[in-house]
Amino acid sequence: MPPSEVSGTTGRPRDPAVELRILTATQDLLADHGYPGTTIAAVAARARCSKAAIYRRWTTKPELVVAAVRAAQHVPEPPDTGDLREDLLAAAMHFAESEDRSGVLLASVLSEIGRDPELYEAAHRVVGGPPVAVLVAVIERWIARGVVPPHVHVRLLADVVPTAAFGSVVLRKRALDPSTVEELVDFVLLPALTAPGVR
Amino acid sequence: MPPSEVSGTTGRPRDPAVELRILTATQDLLADHGYPGTTIAAVAARARCSKAAIYRRWTTKPELVVAAVRAAQHVPEPPDTGDLREDLLAAAMHFAESEDRSGVLLASVLSEIGRDPELYEAAHRVVGGPPVAVLVAVIERWIARGVVPPHVHVRLLADVVPTAAFGSVVLRKRALDPSTVEELVDFVLLPALTAPGVR
DNA sequence: CCGTAACGGTACCGGACGGTACCGTTAGTG
């Protein structure tokens, strides 16, 4: 939900540039200092605006944070390169470090947004779902093509890279290395997807 | 480091029961409410003691938390059942839910202990290292026995289960299901360990 | 040109929490 759109029909209009500065400032602070370090005062200072300008748009801090995370996201397209490994790499690389900060931001927020289940669910659904769904879609397509056997545990394998990315961000304060993502694809996903049925 | 052992040679001796109650209360609160929810006042209330009794033993909250996490841990023995799958299961189950709360506690703390690198490192080294080392040891032993090919990415695979456990605790507020651990072993670790060289 | 509302700035409120100080009481040691 973008800024509360309720505003009188007359008077000085809101400056859209302020809105943008607030959101990017929130993203910066979330990425650098986590949820607790992202104070409203700090956001205001970085956005070069007043706290009032923030509370005019969002009623509470968690709502601002969700808006900032949502603004950072752009839904990826399921790749279809004709090669299993290339598809996996393309889908998995969304979780590596890149100019797209949505993964890093999501991890920062999810781990610290605390005990508010409603906001937690909102953030998870909006930002966490789609990229994992892309990985699931890729795997299922290659199952349909008969390249990957149908007995593999799709959900479990699709979660490997996102989970690793999450751990990296939360534990080591930095995004997953692209080379590590490549290793995960080559040494974990591909063997598990192409191995004959074990057990 | 247990309670500051500096205490005069005379006077009323410290009650060891109080110490124990403080540590278990801290563990309970960490597991249930995370690091921020573990306030000193709450620990004192649950331990049925005064805040002063806590600060008599530990100088600061992070030190108390590290002590509580450390107290919850007991170093596991590397299993050697003669069967690869059984060894992996035994080592991996340390990260599933059980009466041993050390994994859950570590996850709670690591994700929220914040920007104090010193305490972070201490907690990680003390509690996070050994269980992963057990997994590494198991895999390397089976490489030495020639059952697992030497080209597998040991560190990467040994981290799969711990990372999943961490994500589960932080994201879903509950420990990893034993059946999920079993699935990870069967559908991720074993295929990756036994697959022929890919790529 | 008047009304309205957003603007930056800032003072302020209220609650939470880490940590300290001091109480009278109690359990040990010499």
Added chain:
DNA sequence: CACTAACGGTACCGTCCGGTACCGTTACGG
């Protein structure tokens, strides 16, 4: 029996931070 230090209890301090209120100023619509 005197001394000492831990005990539970509690009042207190300082700080941080989310959120509110109010300022004079500014930009737009009717």
